[in-house]
Amino acid sequence: MTERLEARRLPTRRTLFHPPEEFARLRESGPLSRLAFPDGEIGWLCTGYELGRRILGDQRFSITGPDGNAVLVVRPPFLDDETTDAIEDDIERDDHPGDILSMDPPIHTGYRRRLSGRMSARSVGRIADAIEGIVASRIDRMGSAPQPYDFAHSFALPVSLDVICALLGVTERDEWHTALALFERDDVRVQDLVDAVQDRHDAMREEVRNKRHDPGSSGLLADLLGEHDLNEDEVVGMAELLVTAGHHTTSNLLPLGLIALLTNRRWWDALVEHPERADDIIEELIRYFSVLHHGALPRTALEDIEIDGVAIRAGERVHVAVAAANRDPEAFPDPDTLDPDRSAWGHLAFGYGIHQCLGQHLARLELKIVYTRLRERFPDLRIAMPLDELVLHPEYSDAHGVKELPLEWDR
Ligand code: HEM
Numbered sequence: 001m002t003e004r005l006e007a008r009r010l011p012t013r014r015t016l017f018h019p020p021e022e023f024a025r026l027r028e029s030g031p032l033s034r035l036a037f038p039d040g041e042i043g044w045l046c047t048g049y050e051l052g053r054r055i056l057g058d059q060r061f062s063i064t065g066p067d068g069n070a071v072l073v074v075r076p077p078f079l080d081d082e083t084t085d086a087i088e089d090d091i092e093r094d095d096h097p098g099d100i101l102s103m104d105p106p107i108h109t110g111y112r113r114r115l116s117g118r119m120s121a122r123s124v125g126r127i128a129d130a131i132e133g134i135v136a137s138r139i140d141r142m143g144s145a146p147q148p149y150d151f152a153h154s155f156a157l158p159v160s161l162d163v164i165c166a167l168l169g170v171t172e173r174d175e176w177h178t179a180l181a182l183f184e185r186d187d188v189r190v191q192d193l194v195d196a197v198q199d200r201h202d203a204m205r206e207e208v209r210n211k212r213h214d215p216g217s218s219g220l221l222a223d224l225l226g227e228h229d230l231n232e233d234e235v236v237g238m239a240e241l242l243v244t245a246g247h248h249t250t251s252n253l254l255p256l257g258l259i260a261l262l263t264n265r266r267w268w269d270a271l272v273e274h275p276e277r278a279d280d281i282i283e284e285l286i287r288y289f290s291v292l293h294h295g296a297l298p299r300t301a302l303e304d305i306e307i308d309g310v311a312i313r314a315g316e317r318v319h320v321a322v323a324a325a326n327r328d329p330e331a332f333p334d335p336d337t338l339d340p341d342r343s344a345w346g347h348l349a350f351g352y353g354i355h356q357c358l359g360q361h362l363a364r365l366e367l368k369i370v371y372t373r374l375r376e377r378f379p380d381l382r383i384a385m386p387l388d389e390l391v392l393h394p395e396y397s398d399a400h401g402v403k404e405l406p407l408e409w410d411r
Helices: 002-006 022-028 049-056 081-090 107-119 121-125 128-143 151-168 175-183 190-212 220-225 232-262 265-273 275-289 360-377
Strands: 032-036 042-046 298-301 305-307 310-312 317-320 406-408
Touching: 032 317, 042 049, 049 305, 049 317, 107 121, 107 220, 107 232, 121 360, 128 151, 128 360, 151 175, 151 220, 151 232, 151 360, 175 190, 175 232, 190 220, 190 232, 220 232, 232 265, 232 275, 232 360, 265 275, 265 360, 275 360
Parallel strands: 042 317
Antiparallel strands: 032 042, 298 317, 305 310
């Protein structure tokens, strides 16, 4: 009972540039504190970088809860236990085949191996021209669009999805936008969410079937279909995960990073004046915003584990707050300052260990192309609204981000 009183809910009140202040206060008394999960379970919250990295790299922690389902650290107000179960039941899938973000080794290992080579920096480099084309055509449309121009909806969302489609070798589908967009709304009806998730799944299955009957087709999806020991459900699950894991992370970071660049013009200009600095600038933006705030990172101890003198019992959950870990001053001196001169490499925004983000090379490349081409075309780009009027996504959405980002520039 005492434990219950000590445990607190996950701090979620994030500002545009900073994670919740409580993280830093909690870290002062140690990197692990008690955390009350939305279903009433008491577990642990990790706010430190070094410990967070160790936990994410430790395979004595599972990515699922004891029942095999993903663990929520913040529950949207429209999801109670009953509704969550209903969603799981309504979606006609068994075991989420191919959804590697909800699997432990050895099953995870086999699937991940199919994807990792195809998403390496070198493989992703092969679609650089396609990304350049996607960005160039969107910049052309932006150039003739009325101002203020909402970068979040008119640019970041479609570009991020088009890039994933280029990777997969499929055409963009509305169904892939809808379910994710609903999660960021305050007034969503649960049945709409269930329908949208099912539609997204059905649309991916249709794409997979079309690909199977198109022998000359290329892209990651065609490659996966060429692996004859993967069945259709597995390919659909893997492709669907790439869309869900990659879309709103990148589409939310694109506007946030742009805000940071437009309010730190030295780095905005450096993109073209010192292009050799671009990679460090992008990496610092990724650390600084750590967009996946309370997303997919909780783990469950598979056995009793002692870490730094703290006993974590088998079955207890630990949530590594990456946004907090990436602001740990022990790892990143003066962590609240955006400073591309520091070495941000090694941050945890892409996770760490066996589940470390498979899309990281794609995300880096996309961010670099977008910001560099924008700077070349619109050097005087400006935010057409006071920063304190930008509206953030609700605290329960997986990704940190702004609802809209109005921009203006001289023609
Ligand atoms: C800035 C953009 C992105 C961020 C911040 C990000 C963040 C993350 C994080 C933190 C994880 C690990 C979750 C965990 O350990 O529980 C992860 C996993 C993953 N991400 Fe990303 N991601 C981004 C973009 C992408 C993109 C563009 C794709 C694909 C198109 C992608 C695909 C994946 C996949 C497939 C996994 C699961 C890997 C596994 O379980 O082995 N991500 N991502």
